[in-house]
Amino acid sequence: xxxAVGEVVASLALERVWLVxxxxxxxxxxxxxxxxxxxxxxxxxxEDTGPTxxxxxxxxxxxxxxxxxxxxxxxxxxxxxxxxxxxxGGFTCICLMPNTRPPIDTAAAVGQLRAAATASQTPIRxxxxxxxxxxxxGAGLAPMAELADAGAVAFSxxxxxxxxxxxxxxxxxxxxxxxxxxxxxAEDRALTDGAEMHDGVAATILGLRGWPAAAEAAAVARAxxxxxxxxxxxxxxxxxxxxxxxxxxGAAADLVRAAKATGLAVTCDVTPHHLVMHDGWVxxxxxxxxxxxxxxxxxxxxxxxxxxxxxxxxxxxxxxADAAALAAALRDGTIDAIATDHAPHTDVAKDVEYGDxxxxxxxxxxxxxxxxxxxxxxxxxxxxVVRALTVGPDRVLGSAGAGLVVGAPADxxxxxxxxxxxxxxxxxxxxxxxxxLLGRDLPGRVLMTLAAGRWAxxxxxxxx
Numbered sequence: 001x002x003x004a005v006g007e008v009v010a011s012l013a014l015e016r017v018w019l020v021x022x023x024x025x026x027x028x029x030x031x032x033x034x035x036x037x038x039x040x041x042x043x044x045x046x047e048d049t050g051p052t053x054x055x056x057x058x059x060x061x062x063x064x065x066x067x068x069x070x071x072x073x074x075x076x077x078x079x080x081x082x083x084x085x086x087x088x089g090g091f092t093c094i095c096l097m098p099n100t101r102p103p104i105d106t107a108a109a110v111g112q113l114r115a116a117a118t119a120s121q122t123p124i125r126x127x128x129x130x131x132x133x134x135x136x137x138g139a140g141l142a143p144m145a146e147l148a149d150a151g152a153v154a155f156s157x158x159x160x161x162x163x164x165x166x167x168x169x170x171x172x173x174x175x176x177x178x179x180x181x182x183x184x185x186a187e188d189r190a191l192t193d194g195a196e197m198h199d200g201v202a203a204t205i206l207g208l209r210g211w212p213a214a215a216e217a218a219a220v221a222r223a224x225x226x227x228x229x230x231x232x233x234x235x236x237x238x239x240x241x242x243x244x245x246x247x248x249x250g251a252a253a254d255l256v257r258a259a260k261a262t263g264l265a266v267t268c269d270v271t272p273h274h275l276v277m278h279d280g281w282v283x284x285x286x287x288x289x290x291x292x293x294x295x296x297x298x299x300x301x302x303x304x305x306x307x308x309x310x311x312x313x314x315x316x317x318x319x320x321a322d323a324a325a326l327a328a329a330l331r332d333g334t335i336d337a338i339a340t341d342h343a344p345h346t347d348v349a350k351d352v353e354y355g356d357x358x359x360x361x362x363x364x365x366x367x368x369x370x371x372x373x374x375x376x377x378x379x380x381x382x383x384x385v386v387r388a389l390t391v392g393p394d395r396v397l398g399s400a401g402a403g404l405v406v407g408a409p410a411d412x413x414x415x416x417x418x419x420x421x422x423x424x425x426x427x428x429x430x431x432x433x434x435x436x437l438l439g440r441d442l443p444g445r446v447l448m449t450l451a452a453g454r455w456a457x458x459x460x461x462x463x464x
Contacts, residue, residue, distance in 0.1 A: 003455045003458055004455065005087075005121045005122055005123070005454075005455055005456060005457075006121050006122070006123050006454055006455065007454060007455050008036060008037040008453055008454055009034050009036075009037050009410060009450055009453055009454065009455055010035075010036065011033075011034065011035055011036075012033070012034040012410075012450075013031075013032075013033050013034075014031065014032040014033070014034075014055070014057060014414065015031050016029060016030075016031060016045065016050075016053050016055075017029070017030060017031070017032070017053050017055040017056065017057045017414070018030075018052060018053045018054075018055065018056050018057070018417070019032070019044075019057045019058075019404070020056070020057070020058050020382055020383060020386045021058075021059060021403045021404050022059070022383065022386055022387040022390055022391045022403070023059065023390070023391055023400070023401055023403025023404075024403050024404070026044070027382070027383055028044055028045075028047055029044070029045040029046070029047050029052075029053060030042060030043060030044050030045055030057070031043050031045060032057065032404070034410045034450070034453075036453075037409055037410060037452070037453025037454060038407060038408065038409055038410060038453055039404060039405065039406050039407065039408055039409075039410050040406065041406060042404060042405070042406050054416065054417045054418035055414060055415070055416065055417065055447075056414070056415040056416075056417040056444070057404075057412055057413070057414050057415075058090070058386050058389075058390070058412060058413050058415065059386070059390045059401065059403055059404055059411060059412055059413075060090070060091070060092025060093065060124075060390075060411040060412055060413055060449070060450070060451060061089070061090045061091040061092065061093075061368070061389040061390060061413060062091065062092070062093040062094075062095075062337075062389065062390060062393040062394055063086065063091050063093070063094045063095065063339055063340050063342065063364065063367075063389075063393070064095050064183075064243075064245070064269055064337055064339040064393045064396060064397075065095065065097060065158070065183075065245055065246065065269065065271075065339035065340060065341045065342070066082055066086070066094040066095060066096055066097065066340065066342045066364065067082075067096075067097050067099070067341075067342055067343045067344065067360070068081075068082040068096050068100075068113075069082075069100065069344060070100065070113070070116060071100050071101065071102065071109075071112070072100050072101025072102065073100070073101060073346075075346055075431070076344050076345050076346050076349070076431060076432055077344040077430060077431050077432055078116070078431070079096070079113060079116035079117050079120060079126065080116065080119070080120040080121075080122070081429065081430060081431050082094065082096075082342070082344075082364070082430065083117065083120045083122040083124050083126065084120075084122050084429040084430075084457075085342070085362075085364040085365050085428065085429040085430035086122075086124055086364050087122050087124055087429075087449045087451065087456035087457040088364075088365050088428075088429045088446060088449070088457050089340075089364045089365040089366070089367055089368055089446065090368050090413035090415065090446045090449055090457075091124065091364060091449075092124045092125060092411050092412075092413070092449060092450075092451040092452070092456065093124060093125040093126075093127065094124065094125075094126055094127070094342075094364075095126075095127045095128070095129050095153065095154070095393075095397075096113060096126060096127070096128050096129065097129055097156060097158045097159075098128075098129055098130050098131040098136065098156060098157075098158065099131075099136060099157070099158050099159035099160075102135070103131045103135055103136045104128060104129075104130050104131055104152075105130060105131035105133075105134055105135060105136065105142040105143075105147070106142075106143070106146070106147075107143070107146045107147060107149065107150035109130075110128050110130060110147060110150040110151055110152055111150060113126070113128050114126070114128065114151060122451075122456055122457075123451045123452060123454040123455075123456055124449075124451040124456055125451065125452070127151075127153045127397070128151060128152050128153065129152065129153060129154045129155065129156050129158075129183060130142065130144075130147040130150075130152035130154075130155055130156075131147075131155065131156070131157055132144075132155045132156060132157045132162055132171050132182065133157055133162065133167065133171075136157045136159070136160060138157065138160065138162060138163050138164060138167065139164075139167075140167070141167065141170060141171060141174065142155070144171075144174050144175060144178060144180075145174075145178060148178045148180055152180070153180065153397050153398075154175075154180050154181045154182070154183050154243070154397065155171065155175050155180060155181075155182055155183065156182070156183035156184070156185065156245070157185065158183065158185045158245065159185060159314075160185060160187075160189075161184060161185050161186060161187045161188075161189065161219055162184065163189065165222065165226060168182075168184075168223065168226050169226050169229065169230055172226060172227060172230045172240040172242065173230050173233075173234065173238075173240060175240060175241070176230070176234050176238045176239050176240035176241065177238040179238075179398065180241075180398075181241040181242065181243045181267070181396065181397070181398070182240070182241070182242055182243065183243045183245050184219075184223050184242060184243070184244055184245065185245060185246070186216050186219035186220045186223060186244050186245075186247070186252065187215055187216060187219050187314070187315065188214075188215045188216075188218045188219045188222075189215075191212055191214060191215035191218070192211050192212075192215045194209050194355075195209050195210060195211035195212075195215075195316075196208040196209045196210075196211065196312070196316075196354060196355040197209075197210070197211060197279060197282050197311075197312070197316045197317070197354075198210065198211055198213070198279040198316045198317060198318050198319065199211055199212045199213070200279055200319055201296070202279045202280055202282060202283050203279070203282075205283070206282065206283055206306060206307070208282070208354060208355065209355065211315070211316045213248075213249045213251055213318065213322070214251075216247070216248060216249050216251070216252045216315055217249060217251040217252050217255060220244055220247070220252045220255045220256065221255055223242055223244065224242070224255060224256075224259045224264065224266060227240055227242040227259075227264055227265070227266060228259075228262075228264060231264060231265065239265055240265065241265045241266075241267070241398075242264075242265065242266045242267070243266075243267045243268065243269070243396055244256065244266065244267070244268040244269075245268070245269055245339065245341070246269065246270065246271050246274065246315060246339065246341045247268050247269070247270055247274075247315075247326065247335070248270075248271075248274045248315040248316070248317075248318050248322065248326070249315075249318055249322050249325075249326075250321065250322050250324075250325025250326065250329070252268075253268070253325055253326060253328075253329035253334055253335065254325075256268050256329075256334055256335075257329065257332075257334040260334065267336040267337070267395075267396050268334070268335055268336060268337075269335065269336060269337040269338060269339040269388075269392075269393070269396070270326050270329075270330060270335050270337075270338060270339075271338070271339060271340060271341045271361075271363065272338060272340060272363060272366070272367045272370040272371055273313065273317065273341075273361050273363060273370070274315075274317070274318065274322075274323060274326055275289070275323055275326055275327055275330070275338075275370070275371070275374060275379075275380075276288050276289055276290075276323065276370045276371075276373060276374055277289060277311070277317050277323070277436070278292055278296070278317055278318065278319055278320045278322075278323055279316065279317045279318055279319055280292060280296065280320075281304075281308070281311045281317055281436055282306065282307065282308070282311045282312075282317065282354075283306045284303060284304040284305055284306045284308070285303070286303040286304055286436075286440075288373060288374075288377065289320045289323035289324065290320070290323075290324070290374070290377050290379045291377075292320040293320040293321065293323075293324055296319060296320055296321075304436070307354045308436055309350045309351070309352065309354055309357035309434075310350065310361065310434045310435055310436040310438070311361075311436050312350075312354060312357045312358075312359055312360075313341075313343070313359050313360055313361050314359035314360070324379075327374070327379050327380055330380065330384060330388060331380065331381070331384055335388070336388070336392045336393075336395065336396055337388050337389070337392035337393040337396055338367070338371065338385070338388040338389050338392070339393065340363035340364050340367045341360070341361070341363065342361075342362060342363045342364040342430070343358075343359065343360025343361060343362065343363075343432070343434075344360070344362040344430050344431055344432020344433075344434065345358045345360055345362075345432050345434045346431075346432070347433075350434050360432075360434065361434060361435055361436070362428070362430050362432040362433065362434050362435045363435065364430060365423075365427075365428055365429065365430060366423055366435060366437050366442060367389075368389075368415070368444055368446065369420075369421070369423075369442025369443055369444050370437075370442065371385045371389075372385075372417075372442070372443045372444040373442065373443055376443060390403075391403075409452045409453035410450045410452075410453050411450060411451055411452055411453075412449075412450050413446060413448070413449045413450075414446070414447045414448040414449075414450075415444045415445065415446055415447060416444065416445040416446075416447050417443075417444055419443075419444070419445040420441045420442060420443050420444070420445060421441065421442060421445045422439070422440070422441050423435065423437045423438055423439065423440050423441075423442060424438060424439065425438070445459065446459065447459045
């Protein structure tokens with residue numbers, strides 16, 4: 001099929017596909033027809049009429065955590081290239097983080113990003129998360145009301161925690177009054193100063209400085225304690241909401257689980273790489289986390305050279321047991337969403353000594369494949385994954401998508417579930433090729449992404 005990105009989908013019939021719609025609480029065999037950009041018909045079909053379809057249809061995915069690097073580092077990524085990469089990965093909505101140069105801490109900066117998104121040919125939705133503190137310096141609050149009026153959907157100093165507890169308290173209170181969540185990067189920097197990778201056996205053998213799990217757990221516990229105090233004093237129409245992003249340890253998930261049990265408005269997300277990779281990847285072990293769970297790396301099998309800086313990420317890759325605990329927390333609903341923390345970098349920022357390399361993995365295009373690998377292994381089930389990529393992030397933002405309903409604009413992704421694709425530089429639309437998955441086949445090939453009734457991606461079509 002040949003079509004131009006941004007064009008309205010004139011007519012498309014999807015016959016006998018496997019449809020997963022978390023908003024409807026249903027999955028199964030279905031048929032859809034799209035006319036003039038809208039879902040014209042949707043019928044659930046009997047499942048006993050033949051083999052399970054290998055064409056998978058999902059609502060358009062939402063990513064709560066994307067670094068587009070614009071302004072300041074457009075050689076690593078731009079808003080337009082991030083949007084193209086998102087569409088290739090099946091995402092129809094992305095949330096841009098504010099740790100750019102300069103940071104997104106003014107209404108004008110929010111407006112500039114919105115203008116860049118509008119100018120892109122890729123028709124996906126872009127939301128903006130603005131800074132909590134002015135300049136992300138942690139010394140005083142940014143003009144949160146102005147940022148909200150300009151369209152910011154949340155506030156975060158991502159890349160850094162809000163170190164001042166009193167400032168965090170005020171931020172939660174003000175954001176609650178604005179009906180916006182605070183998105184906190186949970187890290188106690190007194191425990192991570194100079195750290196290079198997870199503090200464990202692999203770090204000891206590799207001679208790299210350890211990053212303790214306690215640095216995350218301590219920060220999560222502090223943030224929850226502050227939330228509890230602010231919530232107690234807040235009026236019902238200004239209740240604070242705390243979202244903890246890219247959790248990487250089972251201990252942090254346990255703290256969130258306990259906080260949710262008390263009724264606190266706390267949510268969290270996990271990245272695909274913290275679910276499927278582990279700290280042995282730094283040493284060259286390329287087994288998935290569930291493959292290594294019974295035999296963690298300790299000088300064992302290697303498939304790549306050690307010290308691959310594509311594995312350097314904040315928070316760091318953790319042991320297989322943490323990946324298993326995070327998967328369990330996703331299954332039981334403790335973890336609300338999966339977010340990529342897409343962090344593209346130039347070769348200059350990564351082709352250095354391990355400890356000097358920029359933190360981050362480029363993940364928009366590989367997220368779905370990593371998660372489908374976990375589904376294939378029985379670690380996760382497909383409805384849980386799709387929920388965490390659709391209704392989960394929508395609810396974090398305070399909205400609830402209608403799902404796939406007749407009459408609504410077509411916002412969906414079509415995946416060849418029986419197919420796979422090779423992750424290499426030529427297959428990626430992002431400018432950042434910093435992923436340890438280069439050279440690996442991933443399951444599930446995105447065939448089409450439709451955003452708000454328009455073509456955003458077509459495999460093999462005219463999409464650039």
